[in-house]
Amino acid sequence: MPNLWFFNIFSKGSCQNRQLTLGETFSLDIHSIAMYPVAMLEKELVAASTEPLILSLLSKGESYGYELIQEVKRLSGDQIKWTDGMLYPVLHRMEDNGWIKSRWVEVENGRKRKYYAIKKDGHEALQQKREQWTVVSSVLNGLWKGQHV
DSSP states (O other): OOOOOEEEEEETTEEEEEEOOTTOOOOOOOOHHHHSOOOOOOHHHHHHHHHHHHHHHHTTOOEEHHHHHHHHHHHTTTSOOOOHHHHHHHHHHHHHTTSEEEEEEEOTTSOEEEEEEEOHHHHHHHHHHHHHHHHHHHHHHHHHTTOOO
């Protein structure tokens, strides 16, 4: 008796469980997250850390949106994954607050890219946020000291 294989087949938002017939082929899309699960941070914590992360990165030099997304992803070991839809409203709000400024630059391929840089008020906001995060971190470290979490 042949081995029977059952698969969940996903197509256009629907899922069906069916048996494949002998010789039938299909494509299999295995995402790395399924193979190597990484604990994602809760969205509220990611949201709360967005402004201090952006200000910290921009304090090292100007950058553009995609580069910020990739750098945070790299620095967090893929645990913080920003999207365009999340990042750009924050950048615009920070620009409205006077913390950052932007400028358009034409790149090699003729396309334009918007670069962001920190302003004086942004450095002051970063210092305040750094102090706030230090307090929270200190309290948590004190509570967890000697505990195996």
